[in-house]
Amino acid sequence: MACTFVSRRGHQFFADGGRPFYVHGFNAYFLMAISADLSSRSKVVALLDDAAVSGFNVARTWAFNDGGYQALQTSPGVYDEHVFQALDFVLNQARLSGLRxxxxxxxxxxxYGGxxxxxxWAKAAGSALSSKDDFFTSRIVKEYYKNHVKAMLNRVNSIxxxxxxDDPTIFAWELINEPRCPNDPSGDTLQAWIEEMASYLKSIDRNHMLGLGSEGFYGPSYPTRIMENPDEYALLLGTDFLRNHNVECIDFAGAHGYPDSWFGSDASVVQKTVFVENWLAAHIADCTSLLKKPFLFGEFGLSSKTAGFKQEHRASFFSSIYxxxxxxxxxxGAAAGGFVWQLFAKGMENFNDGxxxxxxxxxxxSEIIKQHSERLASLTNEESKGPICPAIRFKCW
Incomplete structure (x- = not known):
């Protein structure tokens, strides 16, 4: 069971009296939503228990549902207690399963609102806003968000x-899932928001680490890295991997990897895999030498809905990433772990996304996942033998 807070020193995570902590993670964004239905909670229990048995140690999930069906936050600052208790249940069950x-x-x-x-909500209150990206600049919207942060961090678990x-079951907070601000490709708008919100969250909670939730696209701050992006469109999204994570209150860096979305069926599985290997190597090198923070591969996967998909493609891809x-x-180095997208329990076909x-x-x-768990466990007790240049096909930066 999780009993101590995970922290970071330099570009590594530590827990349990200073032992290195490597993340073997999975995404299950729906845990709160499923738990809001009492009849579905058994699926959450089964999923978390199965994950723990397979060697996973951290799950990534949503602590939001803004408006709409089974909303956590039904309007600004107004919460459905039943749904909040569902998140309480998820936290407690993760603790019982030995997960963070x-x-x-x-x-x-x-x-889920977003x-x-x-x-x-701000427009309904009289603000003259015209774009989703006003989320990052509107005074009233930023207050709404800060209020949500405050409510979440100060929540007392009903169980x-x-x-x-104060709960060490929480590995870390993430400001936002896959932030983009195409209204300002320079990146200044998103950067200002990150700095403000990261500082605000840390003013309330100094126990937990904080991440951003970034897709990892490189921006104009380091022009030599732009070529690592999957396409030119990534430069128009107002994000900047190195600049966004070079913020004092952001404890670790992250990126996501979806070669099916980026390249579709135009590229082979081998081509997609090689790209993601290099994508990872570049980010990890930058975290090790420039940011000096741990790196987490926050989401990665291959979709069964892509033309020509075979189960062995996913197995090969996962094996390469791990x-x-x-x-x-x-x-x-800064390679601290990754999170597959996404893990299901039986009977969750209505959530299928490929x-x-x-x-x-x-x-x-499943066997590849267990093998990776064993390798990470061995790392915890190994002493570094100095820098190496991996003899595999991705670039050694």
Whole structure:
């Protein structure tokens, strides 16, 4: 069970009396939503228990649902206690299963409300806003968001009696899932928001680490890195991996990897895999030498909905990603772990998005996951033997 806070020193995580902590993670954004229905809670229990048995140690999930069906926040600063108790249940069940959680505080996208819902609320209150990206600049919207942060961090778990900001079951907070601000491609708008909100959150909670939730696209602050992006469009999104994470109150850096979305069926699985290997290597190198912070691969996966998909493609892709993360962690670099998108329990077909993994039904992927868990466990007790240049096909920066 989680009993101590995870912290970071330089570009590594530590827990349990100073032992290195490597993340073997999975995404399950829906945990609160499913738990709001009492009849579905058994699926959450089964999912978290199965994940723990397979060697996972951290889950990433939403700590928001803004407006709409089974909303946590029904209007600015107004919460449905039943739904909040569902999140209490998730936290407690993670603790019982021996897992920690990354809790994400809002969505860039419209799913579960997101920044669009905040802007909608402000417009209904009389603010003259015209874009979803006003989320990052509107005074009233920023106050709405800060109020949500405050409510979340100060929440007292109805099961354990522990305030969220004092609960070591929480691995870290994340400001926003996949932030983008295309209204300002320079990146200045998003950067100012990150700095303000990171500082605000840390003024309330100094126990937990804080991440951003970034997709990892490189921006204009380091022009030599732009070529690592999957396409030119990434430069128009107002994000900047190095600049965004070079903020004192942001404890670790992150990126996501979706080669199916980036390249579709125009690229082979091998081409997609090689790109993501290099994508990872570049980010990890920058975290090790420039940012000096841990790196987490916050989301990655292959979709079964892509033309020509075969189960062995996903197994091969996962094996490659885990190999990169493991080898680049060997010299005590910034490679701190990754999160597959996404893990399901049986009977959750209504959530299928093409990336779903049911451990009991995909034996090959399940075995790869367990093997990676064993390798990470061995790292915890190994001493660094100095820097190495991995003899595999991604670039050694």
């Amino acid at each position: 959680l990354i809790l994400t505080l809002v969505n860039n996208w419209d799913d 920044k669009a819902k905040y802007v909608e 354990t009696g522990v305030q969220y900001k 190999t990169v993360l493991y080898i680049l962690a060997l010299p005590k 990336y779903q993994i049911v451990l009991s039904e995909d034996k090959t992927v």
